[in-house]
Amino acid sequence: MINLDHLNAQQRAAVTAPLGQVLVLAGPGSGKTRVLTQRIAFLIEAMGVRPHNILAVTFTNKAAREMQHRLQSLLGDAAEGVWLGTFHANCARILRREAQYLSFDNNFVIMDSDDQQALVKRAIRELNLDEKLYRPTSIHAAISTAKNNLITPADFPTQSYRDEITKRIYERYQSLLRDSNAVDFDDLLLETVRLLVDNPQVRERYARRFEHILVDEFQDTNLVQYELLKLLASIHGNLFVVGDEDQSIYRWRGADYRNVLRFEEDYPACQKILLEQNYRSTQTVLDAARAVIDRNKHRTRKHLFSERGSGERLVLYEAVDEHAEAAFVVDTIQQWINSGKARGSDFAVMYRTNAQSRLLEEAFLRAGLPYRLVGALRFYGRREVKDLICFLRLVHNPDDEVSLARVINVPPRGVGEKTMVALQLTARQANMTAGQLLIELGEKGEQSPHWGRFSGRSILPLTDFGSLLAGWRRAVADGLSLPGLFDRILLDTAYQEYIDDGSNEGKERWDNVQELRRLAYEFREGGLTAFLENLALVSDQDTLPEEAGNAATLLTLHAAKGLEFRFVFIIGLDEGLLPHARSKDDPEEMAEERRLLYVGITRAKDRVYLVRAHQRSQYGGPEIQEPSRFLEDLPESLIQRQGQRRQRERWESPESRALRTRLFTPSHQQTSAALVEPRFHPTDRVRHPVWGEGIVMESRIQDGDETVDVFFESVGFKRLVASLANLEILPKS
DNA sequence: CATTATCTTTTTTTT
């Protein structure tokens, strides 16, 4: 049974809001996930809505799982039947059901970003265009933006010659997709909208079904998603959306926080509820976050408050280079853990770009500290994993040209560029897809009318591969299980010999293959279709083990949204990195970088460490870094500097330095003393909360803090930072 | 014609 007593007034108002449109603007840490789940529970239990009639949309699978989990514990089996998932997953579900109305069949594959890139490239090549002039990345971005704004190739605006070309690539790309019986991420949304617009009876069926629609992270919806919601809510009009303009960080993906304003315009009767009490962070953390975000214009100002007390200042550390940056992070975490005041899982290290994780990983490994890495060295992006996925995709849908191109020569069987071109040409002439042609060659061999079209050198490998493919498909048709198929592919291609050359790296690659096999085993019930859909839609962000023991978390600022940690490190606070260099020409993008930092800071419950490096090896040689402009927005009263002084302070007058020192005296008594002279001396007897009694061997001032070497009776020699270690000096006996 | 060696270019964030 749900219990509304532990909700505050605003939260309760949201959970129990009457029917119609509800817009909840929820600051960080204000319990928005809770409101969302309680609302669903309220609808089911108090309003008697059947779960079947509820659609709940999240942005990540992680968020969807989290909500599923909470609903389960709130309602038990009564929660069964709610349509809960990401926009993309829900759309894929609809498209598979309604394939009869669409231009592709229901065993369509979903192209991931690598595949999309490959297709764009192919489209450019087929049109004989210069790849230097029309970079696949930038063309793909243009296509994606168009799709996110409901623009089909036919509607693509052509104001310049380049637009003209882009339009032609877009058209070509789209037909390549359809020839492969495939859709890309953007199509999932776009095609669903088109389905609902073009087929009133289908629209009515879904709109009637979804009596209640709830949306999380509404500020990150794009135009297609907004239209989709409108269509789905067109009968009942019960739209409950939760969001925070200040946390909108997916502009580059078409997200438009102005959908919040649009919502208020489109639904003038909507109720607006603000959640302003923060249950996560200390007031100091909130003040700092606010100092950063208040510089942004065009936003609903919220007055976040916390009852958790003022808390400690944010620490700013300026390292000499990126190695020292990583070392500072790891050392500090280690000291906290050694002091017994924190455990590994209390920490998160956040960064702007995935590339920054590598040095951190190395530092963690060297220190022997466990960590879990979100995303980055993407499991699904790894060569061997992608190879096998493509084999499976090809069995599922032989028309998939991208997969075919990828694996036809894996392991090398003598099929190169020329052979591929010949294959494609012959296939087109025969009005078949390359995959179909291969299968025919494989099945009929010399009997095939196409046999003679190929040179003696290329026909054998092609026939070879074709019969493998045909064999796998037959086996699946005869009821071979998914894990069975997986093993058969490995066996037939001698994949292990190919991938595992005996080196450490080879071993690791083979382990990845085994890991994928384990996943396939989990999907043995759902079969190939469910497995592939899951692989396409479940991001790497979701790959990490839920509770990876006692490990610190390493993740991008984007991936951090929705999470919380006691201690948050944000590294790379340099111009060019955060804000990222690519944002500096566009004020809107600059505002988004600011929101990114805001999201990072507000993840912290207790402490925030902001870290930067004077010098960084960006690409090739080392480069001098300027401090991030965002640092200047933080009032000095909220900041405690650690480590090296900033250069300009060297030229400071003694008076102003004295004043500064007084002003910045940290709240810890020990630390302030330590800045001047050591508090501990050799031969002092000390007590540590975890390791008990020991003797000070040496003590020195280092990086503005006191480092003490202590010999403990229990664990022997340890190096500690005085301000963190909580050492107690014992009277000399 | 496929594979290998050398040179060039390139860096955001993710469903």
Added chain:
DNA sequence: AAAGATAATG
């Protein structure tokens, strides 16, 4: 520093 494209080689 790594991936991708181009040139040389077998």
